[in-house]
Amino acid sequence: MRVNLPQYDNIIIGAGHNGLVCAAYLAKKGQSVLVLEASDTLGGLAATREFYPGYKIAVAHSLSHFSPQIVSDLNLTDHGFKSGAPMPTIGLDLQGKHVVVTRDTVRGVTDKDASSYTDYLQLLERFANMLSPFWLKTMPRIGSKKLKDLTTFAQLGLKLRLLGKEDMGEFMRVATLPARDLMDENFDNDLLKAVLSWDGLIGSKMAPRSPNATVLAMLYRMSGEHNGASSIPQGGIESLINALHQVIATAGGQVQRHSPVAKINVQGDSNGLQATGVELADGTVLTAGRVISSADPKRTFLQLVGVENLEIEFSNRINRLRSDGYVAKLHLALDGLPHFNGIDIPDGRMIIAPKMDSIEFAFDNAKYGESPEQPVMEMMLPSLRDASLAPEGKHLLSAHIMYVPHSLKGGWTAQAKASLQELVIDTIAQYAPELRQQIIHAELLTPEDIERSHHVTGGHWHHTELSMDQMLMMRPTYEAAQYSTPIPGLFLCGAGSHPGGGLMGGPGHNAARHILGAK
């Protein structure tokens, strides 16, 4: 029996966008909320930081599927969030024969490919529409016979049936198909295939030939406003984070920076365990009715809770979560707007991956712990969309480099980092020959760097791999897949929970809904 009343209804660990979304929903319902963030900036992987005087960027540089429902539930537009126009995706070609994909057209390919694209897109849209309600739902508990769980199952079944016999069969067939097969079935153009498979692969430890959840990951991204196309909000990513912060503050919630949580306090008595609050790194003890963690599941359970409060099988399942990140970031502070061959204004998401094999080979290096010999990447010039990111007249380039292993053979020495950075710049310079002369400062963040700076295990895009074994009612693992955990009073709300990572807000929204419903 606890004698003192807890200080807060909810303590939320981490002010990433999911922690903030969760806090906003709870605060709006009149609950007291304290969000504790280790860093000096809010937003987690989406925190906008100055990496060189006058130049700012967030690790997550664009939105592709932020939930419109969350925008409207939380009235984010009233708090300064204005979604941006979708960007085209440009597959770069050395000869300048770029492939340009916009929402429903593709340019730079044969008529045959262009018309296949229309059919392909319509099919994927039907699938994406069918799945979209499930990203914002608590997944049913495995083995549960509760009505709510059964209903969710039934709804999924019904949605599948409503696709019609042919589509349903096709969905079942392609859902776990390797991206490569899906592309080969539909298109001829190598560059187009590479570009279209990209969205199913980015952030994962999978390549075009990997059967698993790449198609599902593509459909997950398509749940957003622009069908998965990248965009930058009008005030930058920062405006989204600020809007969320404002909603919380307006509703009376508190957000505290510089407050790393060292420990989730758990009390055990003859009724079992109960999370009672947290202890900060400086020793401060704070109590709450609920502790809701947006830190990744490995960190939450193995570091903050500690195995002594966890069951043996459960703790091993958490330990086995596949959480090594494979995306590195390059930030270039540039003296001016770089020129890309064959492109007037490089205002789009540009992909360097000439064909699916290029992606596959980069992955082959990485899976044996090596840095890619020929890196593949997506990049953009966010300063074209948000002028505040660079000094006037200057620009910055932000790139996601794929298949850079978190655990490099031999370790991430300064030399290993420097040579990867040079290789990546050289690769980009093949398409933008004057780039080197424009570079004022370059910053490369390996997944290991991101792990350290952003407190994310493995520096993983989704906190833990978004793959069949760690998805839906298995995310991050059973017994913790419904936002509650084996420890009463402890909940999860970060990217490691269903539906997963990316700036989407699903986990934060679903966790809040689950908590409010469970009250």
Place this chain on the structure above:
Amino acid sequence: MSKQAIDLTPQPNFRQVLQPTPFHQRMVEHCPIQNWMSWNGYQTPRVCDQLASEYFAIRSTCSVMDLTPMEKYRIIGPDAVKFLNRLVTRDISGLKPGRVTYVIWCNDEGKVLDDGTLFHLEQGDYRLCAQHHQLDWLLLSSLGMDVSIEEETHNIAALSVQGPTSFSVLSAAGLQGLDTLKPFGICQSVLHGFDVTISRTGFTGDLGYELWVDPSNGLALWDAIFMLKDNGLFDIRTIGLSALEMVRIEAGFIMPGDDFNTAESTIRADHDRSPYELGLGWLVDFDKPYFTGKRALIHEYSQPIARRLVKLQVEGNKPPADSFLYDGKGGRRIGTIKSHSWSPILKTNVCMADIEYRNGLPPGEIWAEIYYQKELEWRATWAKCSVSEKPFWVHPRRLATPPQAF
């Protein structure tokens, strides 16, 4: 990538399927009928010579059993107590160095994986003896803990010396400290220049000791004991696992894998067992902050119990082997006999039986339908059964310190 070469040279003793223990050379001399079986891969007598004399050696004089094959694990490190308290259902933080306790451990669902005895050898240095191989589970349990876990099954030779005269035999053999050694205590002695660890433990419900030595001293220990028999001072007999089976049922000790399916080897739902279902609820300590399975067990405890493993006495002299149990003569089937023995000392059938409860209550009556043969002809009969909450066999000398001398 490193490749491991596969060693294809024939192993010298590949034909020897069962391994000899450090006592084997002597044990064979006591096993004229060569009735061997495998215990954990070791060549172990089922019966050495005559089951009846082996049984009565345990109950009336002094028996010696080779305990070497028993699974043994050494657990050492700063987190040893934390590790063990998360592993087992009991609170072991009060277990002092030099003491032994009986423990069980469960999986996340609160189903029993195995049982065993935990020895606190020295501060922070524990030995866990288990029925079944547990290394994988122990290693899984050590995630995030500062402990080292080593299997030492093959590094220690052990003898179990049990029976009313065991105290006098071992004292006469030259072991010291037995007169003050209490049940579940551990002491050290030196015999002919080598160390012997002695624990007053056993599986017989009677006075007895277990002796632990380096394998190289096994034969010397054996000889020091059996010399007394050769001198005609004491009757000392080796026993096999069949005699042990008789006395362990009399003493009410359960055998994981025989009396219930261990959780690790269970595939079908409801075929595994919780401590409550095994009548071992007394080993579950909810006051301890946490252990694996606690969450499930708290829940289970709030529900009426659905079944239990019970000690069952079966009337008559027909062996109730594998019998079905009913809630009346020809009534509803409510369970089965898991293991049984004729108890020569109690002159009755003693069994372990798994029975269903209804609304948390045992059946009012229990009847066994027994099939037996008369001159190769099968007959069936009904025998009334009664549940015994206490062990069938208890003797005050088990607890007396010092034990009576002979």
